[in-house]
Amino acid sequence: MPKETKDSAIEQIDSTVNEVVSNVENAKNVAMSLFHHNEQTVKTSNATLPIEVNAPYVRVKASSSNARIEFQNEYQQTINKEFYSGSIDEIIDLSKYGTTEYDVKYIRIFTNNASTAEVICLESAIAEIYIIEQEHLKYVVNKIAEFDQKRVDSIAEINNATTESKNSIDSLTISSQKEISSLTEAKSSDIATLTTAKMEDIASVTNAKLEDINNKATSQISAINNTALSQINAINKTSQGKFENMTIKYSDMCRTLGIEHEGILCLGNLRQVSINVASFKYIKLGKMYTVPTDKKLISNQGSYLFNVDNFGYITIDEEYDISSEKELYCYSEYYHDHTITIYVDYKLYNESEETTEE
Structure with missing residues (x-):
């Protein structure tokens, strides 16, 4: 060859x-800045002290082999355990080791020899991205x-x-x-x-x-x-x-938390969907396309068949005041094919970007 x-x-x-x-x-990195909990490095041995966990997921990284993790309740009583023959780099769903995701309050990491381990408590969103x-x-x-x-x-x-x-x-x-x-x-x-x-x-x-x-x-x-x-x-x-998939999930997460951002709205053609805008004052809707990775455009200028309740058909890059709105009801009309998925660029923010001419 x-x-x-x-x-x-x-x-x-x-x-x-x-x-x-x-x-x-x-x-x-963006998600970690929102949901990252107390990252710590702990010393491990055959008598490691309990480590408090305050999230539904925990990431454990330990280089020592033949390790054991015990899962304890709020009274530091062991309710479950897991054995590892090699090194550990796991995102652990704590709900699997108790009746509910909140039963496990402490973990103990046991190793045959003195070593160290990294422990990071994670919420569901960042755990899913990991x-x-x-x-x-x-x-x-x-x-x-x-x-x-x-x-x-x-x-x-x-x-x-x-x-x-x-x-x-x-x-x-x-x-x-x-x-x-x-x-x-x-x-x-x-x-x-x-x-x-x-x-x-x-x-x-x-x-x-x-x-x-x-x-x-x-x-x-x-x-x-x-x-x-x-x-x-x-x-x-x-x-x-x-x-x-990660871009759309990131957009949904930012809308839910009221964080100013630029994102992608995903909706089925000829179907009405609503988005929560209670935390924002202005919106701009951008290009509309059917293929998110190469952005094959349906329309890229002027009015096109994308309707938002109370505003009618939307014009690209025009600022709309939504300070009195709680939900926006959106409806796409690309031909008459309900099997198509439509993607629309948008921006949600609270400071107007329009300048006043004197």
Whole structure:
């Protein structure tokens, strides 16, 4: 396989993975600033003191092997426990270790040797983002490993085919040379004629074998390239789906908490939905599209068929005063296909961006 083709495929995969990790990390950092609880580093041993937890999820990171976590109630009585043979990097749903998510008030981390562990209490929103991140990165790593194994197997197959063909050529050459020597000793007068004929036969067989090697190598290289492109497309598609899901969840979360933000409104075509705007004074609605990852526009200027109750059809980037509104009822009218999902850019804020001309 040409080095340039292999390096290009690996560079494309690395670039896609780095972009996905960067997008996930940015969303995680925003959510952590809202829901991040008391992160602490604790010393662990076979007599670790109880650690208070004040959230439905807790993330535990410990490098020591053969660890044990005990889950305790408000009276520091152990109600459940979990054993780990290797190091720990887990987001633990505390509701699984009690009757309700609030039964577990303390945890104790036991290790055979003196060590340390990081403990972070998490609310549901940031815990969900951590879980999405871990699942996605596992998927990407597995796909890269799968592609790399196929590449190694294909190169090995090419090498084996080349070795077998070379051995066959060598064996045929040796056999022919012996036959030439034998005939030379018996009939020295026919040496020139017989040698020429045998050499032509050797050349013909050699050319045929080399052509077969080239055909096999070309076929294997093509298969490797096709596999690389297929894996890259699969990684891109998965990355885009994860990022879209996190962007919409982030928008919903900010509206619920009353945080000024720019987000994406997702709604089914020809269906009315409502959004809570009680915490905001102004809204701008932007471009309307059907494909969130490449923003294939339905309309990008002037009035289009997106209706908001009390305002009628909306104009892109026009500021609307919603200080007296609690809920906005939105309705999209893109053709007459109710199976389409519509995405609309929007911005919710409290300080007017319009300037007054004197």
